[in-house]
Amino acid sequence: MRKVLVIGYVWPEPRSSAAGSRMLELLGVFRSQGWQVTFASAAALSTHRADLAELEIEEVAVALNCDSFDAYVARLQPDLVLFDRFFTEEQFGWRVEQAWPAALRVLDTSDLHCLRDARHTLLKASQQACGSEAQRHQIGPVAATPQQLYAAMAASDMAQREVAAIYRCDLTLMISEFEMQLLQEQFGVPPSLLHDCALMLIPPTQDDLPFSKREHFLSIGNFRHAPNWDAVLWLKNALWPLVRARLPQAQLHVYGAYPPPKATALHNPKQGFHVLGWADDAHRVMAQARVCLAPLRFGAGIKGKLADAMACGTPSVTTAIGSEGMHGALPWPGHIVDTAEQFADAAVQLHEDTNAWSRARAHAADLLRSRFDRQRLGAELLARLERLLATREQHRQMNFVGAMLRHHQHKSTRYMSQWIAAKNAVSS
Template sequence: MKVLIIGYVWPEPRSSAAGSRMIELIELFRAQDWAVTFASAAALSEHRADLAALDVPEVPITLNCDSFDTFVSALQPDLVLFDRFFSEEQFAWRVERACPQALRILETSDLHSLRDARQRLLKAAQQACSSEAEKHQQGAVSATAVELFNVMAMDDMAQREIAAIYRSDLTLLISDFEQQLLREQFGVPAALLHHCTLMLIPTATVQPSFAERAHFLSIGNFRHAPNWDAVLWLKQQLWPLIRQRLPQAQLHVYGSYTPPKATALQNPKQGFHVLGWADDAHAVMVQARVCLAPLRFGAGIKGKLADAMACGTPNVTTPIGSEGMAGELPWGGAVVKDAQTFADAAVALHEDQDLWLQAQANGARILAERFDRQQSGQALVERLLALRANLPAERRANFVGGMLRHHMLKSTQYMAQWIAAKNRGAPGTSPEPQDKSKL
């Protein structure tokens, strides 16, 4: 099978969980002896994966340009995977026109509209506070599925994202919570969704003991809004509470694309160290005694917590952080909602060896039972092959998707063609509109 992946960005497995997941998918496809090509309109990034080592050609493409039509027509892929719904909006209509029989698969990474809804709920709660101190005390968003639906249903991003899900032959979801939300609240048919836990989580071969480890650790891509909010909450509220109990405690904060506003938080006297990029996340993770992930909003699966479990490092997080990972299994650390409980749990794990060892064992069990790479990969391959074998019937059953492709993508198609004509200098075109978010 010939596979084309259209990435919103080039995969960076050392920077983000989304990058790790993309490499895992590529490796799975290559293991089937499928030919894979990766294309993206993004600028080449400093930390991108070496796709050539996986025998995967890199093809730069251009938004709103007919050159993509020439490229995809010549390639004639059997399967096209869109990395995030933005890519589906931009390129799916072109793929359908040039390769109508190609499977169109949407990889969500996480539900962007869910993350956005939770971020807006957090901001609303903070805006209602009477002081800065009260804002810092706000815990993780705890909205129910019904409450989330009420926030998301009339929102532009949710409508765009779920429309992309309907237009696709299959959508891959990494979180079973998100699959349930789409099915039960938005009414998306189960036939359009596939829960796939594939992630690149190699277990660290050497795991130092409790006594051999020291300090707390926090890690995450600073360009990801939930991670930046977590660092701010650590600095303003959580770390002072921990240091009251453990005056000599040290926190090492790592993250790719560290901005000046993050390095400005550095304060060695308070034990707060902003160390920036970690070339090997596992190398620093196995040295820490406890991982802190105070995520107040977000979506998907948290790669940092999977990495912590793989390194035998217990963690403290929120229900947002643990969502979709453990099922009914006990957590590999502690899951808490508010600042004081978070600090208490962090201190307890740092100081109590028996508690620490039990949390470590819980984390290993979660990875073994919930993130079985072989089982998850085989299930996805079988689903894709079955879908391809029965594609005409599957598409007939998805009437809503066909309707959306017929109507909604026409506006995207015509706008893209107008921009392409403008860029070629065709007569009768006017300046490009300012709002490009819907193109």
């Protein structure tokens, strides 16, 4: 029986974020093989975390910069260690290699953080060039070619750290084909280090309510995720006024985990803009809505909210960044637009035109089946991991850059961590 240790940046919250849904799906794939799975994290326990005991997954609290982790890994002797995002690999990767070098080291990016960060920087630069607050509200989504993105990313601390973590690992799970292409063509990452794995915890298709039984627009997303908060601001300041000008009685319900006071302050029933916060059942409210709005101006990865909309039979309006990596050559179940006027036109059409709404919804089933088949994706992942476990040493010999980075980069990380551990030991 394989032993898997997953080191989480946070405890998985599948009802709060797409990253939490993805993590729970990965854990389910491992457990489907009867593998012994342990989930460890140094994060504080969260209210909305998943009940891992239901999946027979052991939970272990670990400490940062503490040698007790090394001893724990040496006792566990895992076959595979999965790092949840690159910051976790930075903290624990060298410790895993030192304590149990036989373990296959796998990184799950969730999304490419340096890509999201670069797009955010480009958006802010465009806004700062505006002469007024009103003009800043009108700035649309970031439109940059892979070459332009590389120019914005190459010198950034985050890109260098994240790509270095990818090289240091035996395999990195990527959720977006666009990001895989960017890493290979612009950063020169070998395909042997990457695996296309668009696993998401997508709900079973709901009993679809017809057009006549649905009402209102819906927007949903964890408020702690910067692209989601920016999307709410763009909705409030630029997009929703255009929709209301066309549909004076329209109502927008904005849901999301962890709404800060600055978000709840936007609640304005007179404008039909309702900030409702946490949804006890996100899939239920999605299945009751007529149209999902996801006006993302920057970001990365694939968007759980849009996959959920497909499963719930809810057409969506989003941007090219929102749909990135999700549909390939298949038609989108709604509209992909990148200007405020186009967004409002598309939203109103889907909300009012039953034929347009039905045509959009019809595209969802094919897209989910083609792009997000969990059985196929899970089987492909397991087969790739088994091949790597059987050829681990040969695989590592071919990754000289990774070996070099582990030798040099982790020396500084290791010594800093050991210094903190020694300092903590003296102070206690």
